[in-house]
Amino acid sequence: MTDITSTSSPDTEASAAVGARQKVIATLAAASAEAVAEKFNALPPQSYELVRQPETGLVMVRGRMGGTGSPFNLGEVTVTRCVVRLETGETGNAYSLGRNKQKALQSAVIDALWQSPAMQDRIETDIIAPLAEAQQGAKETVREETEATKVNFFTMVRGDN
Amino acid sequence: MYVAVKGGEKAIRNAHKLMAKRRRGDTSVPSLTLEQIAQQLSHAVARVMGEGSLYDEMLAALAIKQARGDLIEAAFLMRAYRTTLPRFGYSQPVDTAKMLVERRVSATYKDLPGGQVLGPTFDYSHRLLDFALAAEEDGLEKPVETASPEDASMPRVTDLLGDEGLMEPDPVTDEDAPVGDLTREPLSFPADRDLRLQNLARGDEGFLLALAYSTQRGYGRTHPFAGEIRYGEVEVEFFAEELGFAVTLGAIKVTECQMVNQFKGSAKTAPTFTRGYGLVFGQVERKAMSMAMVDRSMRWQELGEEQSAPAQDVEFVLSHSDNIQATGFVEHLKLPHYVDFQAELDLVRRMRGEWFEKRRQEEEEGDTAREAAE
Numbered sequence: 001m002t003d004i005t006s007t008s009s010p011d012t013e014a015s016a017a018v019g020a021r022q023k024v025i026a027t028l029a030a031a032s033a034e035a036v037a038e039k040f041n042a043l044p045p046q047s048y049e050l051v052r053q054p055e056t057g058l059v060m061v062r063g064r065m066g067g068t069g070s071p072f073n074l075g076e077v078t079v080t081r082c083v084v085r086l087e088t089g090e091t092g093n094a095y096s097l098g099r100n101k102q103k104a105l106q107s108a109v110i111d112a113l114w115q116s117p118a119m120q121d122r123i124e125t126d127i128i129a130p131l132a133e134a135q136q137g138a139k140e141t142v143r144e145e146t147e148a149t150k151v152n153f154f155t156m157v158r159g160d161n
Numbered sequence: 162m163y164v165a166v167k168g169g170e171k172a173i174r175n176a177h178k179l180m181a182k183r184r185r186g187d188t189s190v191p192s193l194t195l196e197q198i199a200q201q202l203s204h205a206v207a208r209v210m211g212e213g214s215l216y217d218e219m220l221a222a223l224a225i226k227q228a229r230g231d232l233i234e235a236a237f238l239m240r241a242y243r244t245t246l247p248r249f250g251y252s253q254p255v256d257t258a259k260m261l262v263e264r265r266v267s268a269t270y271k272d273l274p275g276g277q278v279l280g281p282t283f284d285y286s287h288r289l290l291d292f293a294l295a296a297e298e299d300g301l302e303k304p305v306e307t308a309s310p311e312d313a314s315m316p317r318v319t320d321l322l323g324d325e326g327l328m329e330p331d332p333v334t335d336e337d338a339p340v341g342d343l344t345r346e347p348l349s350f351p352a353d354r355d356l357r358l359q360n361l362a363r364g365d366e367g368f369l370l371a372l373a374y375s376t377q378r379g380y381g382r383t384h385p386f387a388g389e390i391r392y393g394e395v396e397v398e399f400f401a402e403e404l405g406f407a408v409t410l411g412a413i414k415v416t417e418c419q420m421v422n423q424f425k426g427s428a429k430t431a432p433t434f435t436r437g438y439g440l441v442f443g444q445v446e447r448k449a450m451s452m453a454m455v456d457r458s459m460r461w462q463e464l465g466e467e468q469s470a471p472a473q474d475v476e477f478v479l480s481h482s483d484n485i486q487a488t489g490f491v492e493h494l495k496l497p498h499y500v501d502f503q504a505e506l507d508l509v510r511r512m513r514g515e516w517f518e519k520r521r522q523e524e525e526e527g528d529t530a531r532e533a534a535e
Contacts, residue, residue: 018406026396026409033200057247059399059410063362063440064253065354067317067417069331071254072355073342074362075214075442079249079410088358090369093404098217106352139261141232142393144307146263149279153271 011064022124027132028107029096035134039127040106048109051091052083054101090115104127163516170302184229198222207414208232209445212484213239214344214363215278215498216413216442226305233365240485242345246292251340253398253407257417257440258317263445265317268387270422275315281444282394316505329424329433350403350476357459357479358452362441364482373451380468383457385437388421392444416441420453427465435464 028036058076065072081106084095092112094104114123185192199206199222211223213236219440224235267273279285322328326421332354341356348360361369364487369514401408403513426432437457439449458472471477481487 009252013459022406022408023392029409029411048364055247057249058215059241059249059252061252061397061413062340063257063358063415064254064331065358066319066331066438067257067419067434068320068333070334070338070355071336071340072358073251073344074255074359074440075211075216076248076344077242077252077410077413078215078220079399082206083403085531093401093408095399095401095408095410096415099220115531130505141307142261142263146278146297147279147308147310148306149264150276150308151266151279153277 003125021111021115024075024111024128025093025095025107027092027135028077028110030135031131033098033100033103034133036103036106036110039131040110042126043110044115047111048084048086048092048112050083050105051085052081054080054082054104056080056099067145080104083110084112086112086116088116088118101117174191184227194224195219195226198225199227204444205230207441208366208448209235209239209447211442211445211448212236212363213243215243233488237485237488247482248344252410253400254258255395255397255413255415257391257395257415258315258320259395260391260415261412262315262391262393262415263394265315266387266388267389269389270321272319273315275320276311282332284372290344304352313533315391317391317419322388322421322434322516326431328421329435331436337498348479352475352479354456354460355473358404358438358456359453361439361452361483364452365446365487366451368482369448369451369455369485372397372458372478373454375470376454381458381461381468381473382439383420383422383424383454385420385454385457388436389418389465390416390418390446392416392446405453414443414462416444416449418446418453420450420457422457426466426511437487439466 003067028032050079058080059079060076061074062071063074064070077097078099080094080096080099080101080103082101084105086092087108092108092110092115094111096104096107110123110127113119114128183514193233199218202222202225205225206218206221209224209232210216212233213221213224215221217327221235221239224238224242227233227238235312262275262278262280264278265273265275265448271277300410301487304348309365318330323330341353343356343359343363348356352360375381377385380504389459390413395415397410398407400406416439420437420439422437424433424435435457437453437460438453439451439453439456443451455472455478458470459475459478460471463470466473467475
């Protein structure tokens with residue numbers, strides 16, 4: 001009998017690893033270029049090679065008819081991506097909205113370092129966790145400001161008064 | 162016919178230099194920064210991104226500055242810029258149910274799960290000029306209020322009605338079915354709803370507004386209700402081939418409008434509400450609403466309605482909604498048409514010559530006839 005609560009199957013481990021990596025890439029993408037640069041500059045100098053030069057291009061954003069239906073093309077966004085490889089072999093990727101090539105390069109290096117066992121904890125603690133927390137805080141502020149505008153409309157029944 | 166002309170290089174160069182000087186204006190007044198435009202003229206930026214069909218706030222801010230606030234010119238600059246970039250691919254469809262909602266209103270339901278939030282809006286204001294804005298240095302006098310959000314999700318209104326079977330379901334095709342893309346192939350007819358929505362999403366706000374208004378005034382009535390309008394951030398996900406998984410590129414702001422309309426039903430389908438859909442970059446509610454109304458109008462054939470109005474005419478609407486194309490064709494009339502006009506001039510001279518000759522002959526004939534009678 002298989003233990004369905006087990007989390008140690010290779011599949012779930014692999015998908016958890018992908019999920020963690022997705023969070024790293026997403027957190028760096030959502031951070032400002034200044035925030036990424038500040039974190040990057042606090043790291044010891046890294047040697048890496050460029051697998052793919054920072055490159056700006058377009059992604060066509062899709063929506064769905066009515067919100068849940070068939071896809072359609074809404075319009076494009078600018079996206080900048082980059083791939084680097086560390087001397088120790090880890091490959092780092094960056095994908096982010098916008099046109100900032102320095103941010104893409106620095107994000108790719110941080111992503112590569114996050115994958116190296118020697119650096120992962122430090123990257124997670126010093127870079128990813130604080131950036132994610134700041135992003136969460138900013139979203140929370142939006143939610144709180146929005147909540148203060150919550151409205152209750154009343155229907156006036158004609159002839160009531 | 163337009164025939165190329167030569168010459169005028171110096172005058173053109175000088176005209177452009179003069180334009181740059183006029184654009185800058187009085188140099189004792191500080192120059193606008195792109196950040197100022199992006200932050201403080203966000204509706205202009207949204208319009209340029211939408212009609213330029215390219216979401217990039219700082220690029221749109223630059224385009225607005227360069228175009229001296231001419232938003233169609235700015236959208237034109239965006240369209241021209243995008244042709245210089247490679248295409249990485251298509252995003253996964255954005256999920257507006259997961260939006261970080263900044264505004265959500267419904268004209269059909271008072272009490273919605275998740276509630277209604279007004280967010281930043283011009284609605285309910287008296288449209289009185291605020292001279293305090295002209296006088297003050299910094300602008301923000303009062304801190305905004307905050308409240309603890311209830312942890313409630315905000316399902317789309319149309320999904321709620323859908324649960325009761327009162328709302329027509331969204332059309333669902335095979336996920337791998339091709340999706341029309343106007344940036345790849347020029348518009349052709351008949352145009353399916355995917356192409357129509359892409360065309361409307363980048364269409365001119367004024368044109369769509371006028372068409373939507375015409376449907377309200379009786380030219381192709383659809384009796385719309387604003388089922389829901391929501392505005393906020395949605396995440397854009399992209400499947401990265403080299404990684405083998407989807408990455409989140411970041412978040413963009415969009416406005417979504419669900420218009421709820423009447424439907425008489427048919428022999429096969431019971432009467433249900435029908436829908437028009439609007440989705441646009443940025444906070445552009447007027448256009449999202451107009452888009453949804455025009456989308457619904459153009460569905461007349463599918464819903465077994467009669468065609469009687471311009472807003473229902475797919476070819477008319479889609480062929481004239483793009484303000485970049487429209488301005489190109491209208492404004493090209495300013496360019497030299499000397500050869501063309503010379504031909505017309507010759508023609509009108511010849512026609513006039515013939516006309517006078519004919520009249521002279523008729524007069525002569527009249528004179529001869531009169532003399533003969535006498």
